[in-house]
Amino acid sequence: MEKIKKLTWREIPQARLAVWTLIAGEFVIFGGLIVMYILNRLKYESWGEMAQHTNVWAGTINTFVLLTSSYFVVKAHEAAVHKNKAQIKKWIWLTIVCAFMFLGIKSYEYTHEIMHGFTLPGKHLVAEGLGVESRYWSFYYTMTGLHGLHVIAGALALFFVMRNVTKTGKNYQRIEAAGLYWHMVDIIWIFLFPLIYLIH
């Protein structure tokens, strides 16, 4: 195993440094949402009942899909280190397929929940005097929706970076940067999944 060299600030590739800074910023944004959610969750026990209406199976499958996609991105990074264009293409496409699977399962869940009346203005919940409970769904849709937007953004970033790198044969470090972002999308889901689906 090669010895890991400690890099000085100036030796860190710019793209890597920038994406880590971006990730720090994103974590504060999602961190804010998650802290707000946890504080509310501790305050209102009835949110646990609402959480039982989520589809745990779909959530679990989605977690596996995202974790698998992270493996694919790591393989793509390995291929980028060896400058192997065909392998980069293969692994990034597999990642993007995973992103589509994730979004597909998520839309199935949304459809199911909306059909059961857990909509955003939550009219029937408020009419029954369950205003606090309807707010669980506000958080649910905002957090998962914002995460979904990040999945789309991450998949687009991977796609464009892959196209650029395989066309020009330059800038292989960009695969690593886009991959880092993809891992962040994955990790945010690891936080959201237990908080939203598992704690009843």
Place this chain on the structure above:
Amino acid sequence: MNTHKKHGFWHRYFFSLDHKDIGFQYMLTIFLMVSIGGFFAYVFRMHLAFPDMKVPLFGLVTNKDYNMLITNHGLIMMMWLALGMLLAVAGNFLIPIMIGTDDMAFPKLNKISYWIFLLSVILMIASFFMPKGGLGVGWTLYPPLSVGDFGYNTPYKSFADRFFTANTFVLLAIAFEFTSLLMGGINFFVTTLNKRAKGMSLLKMPMVVWMINIANLLFMFSVGPLVAGTFMLLLDINVGTGFYDAYRGGDPLLWEHLFWFFGHPEVYVILLPPLGILAEIISVNSRKPLFGYKFILTLTLIAAVLSTMVWAHHQFVAGIDPRAATVFSIFTIIISLPFAGIILAYIATLWKGDLRFTLPMKWALGAVALFTLLGGFTGLHLGASVFDIYAHDTSFVVAHFHYTLFPTVIFGSFAAIYFWFSKFSGRKLNQTLGNLHFWLTFIFFNGFAFPLFLLGLAGQHRRIADYRQFEFLMQDPLPLYRKIATISAVILILSQFIFLFNFIWSLKRGKKETENNPWQANTLEWQTSSPPPHGNFKVYPVVNYGPYEYNRPDKDKDFTPQNEI
């Protein structure tokens, strides 16, 4: 490296990738925003002192107009002037050239940041012309007012009715502005860490580069929850979520926490870059090393950490737990210590120095004096919940934050402009007009803000459009104070035209700057030509000395440029 071509107007002001051009684009956009914000201030100050008067250039001010004017004055000045001027403009002009490199790490990202900033400005201005008029809910955008009549139990409104409102547009503008500044912040951070000139270790960086970067990190840390919060308020208005609407189990206090968790660190975000600018100017003009470089840096980091633990002092009357109020009071009072230390370090820099009372030095000393004596000092009073509950939302608070923000943001920006103008334009500003501008601004700023302390202590609430309904507020000498404040404010605004004229005239016709280093300063931007070429340096500098090594005993001149061998 020096392949500079003359570019046309469009190319230079819309598509340039050069950090100096992008800084100039930001600056012009912000001048536009400030003139709008300043005009609003003029209109409502006139209305407060002379009710029933038809304000010239505006007409009669209704109560609704008054709300709209104060809201947008606050938003524009805090979000676009203060944050934009001190993060985007200062960062763009100063960081690459002071650390001795050609440009930002990501020039295209820098350009995109400016375009998003421009988009936010357009959205903000568009919000004044919405069918129901501009936003009039106070610049802090507290729900339920800011959610408006879009709550659950009001009649159905179509999406267009909800979207084409000032509420939506202002929130979108703020969200885009934050995005732009976050992108710029990533760029500054990477540039500073990654592109420093050879030999420039972190502790040889000029103080202003440190300060802008610490401010940026603090901004990134504190703005995240508010980005989420702004998104949530947008959803509350447009989609019908129930985060802040109490009828749907929402919690209006949540917004106050999110807003001030950003809002209080924000005042330090906009205080730190001017403190850095003052450090440069005071050290150069005292011909002495900056007193306690590491000491100032440590204090700044301590203050940055503490600043995230003081936000609830804005909410002492919002029904928070009194025990929590005590804790926040204590932290608020503690945070004045690091800043007192920094200011003392500046005074120690002046001590026994060979002082040069140049124009930038006048602005810098004015900023230190006003910020410390009246801004910071009254902050101690307001930080204590016992006094704050009495003075909350009165003109005393208004006077306090104008005394903290005006000396730092406005005096600091002017100090920077008078200091660096000749470097970036290659021409000199007119000194006589500059002196006139300084003294008028200094005197009439005090004339405007000081009476507000007295009015506030007499109980004048800041969000009332017409004081004639309150007898105790019409007793002598309160109307006189109001008139003094208003007339001073009008002269203060008018005297800025002197600056504007001086700026534009000097840019085109000013005396040519013949020297590269007119102030005999050490930092790297003075070691290249004025104006710097595209790419900043003909030969990249190698740094051997710290930024503040004035009057070294082993040198025969009293300054030692950082790249001297």
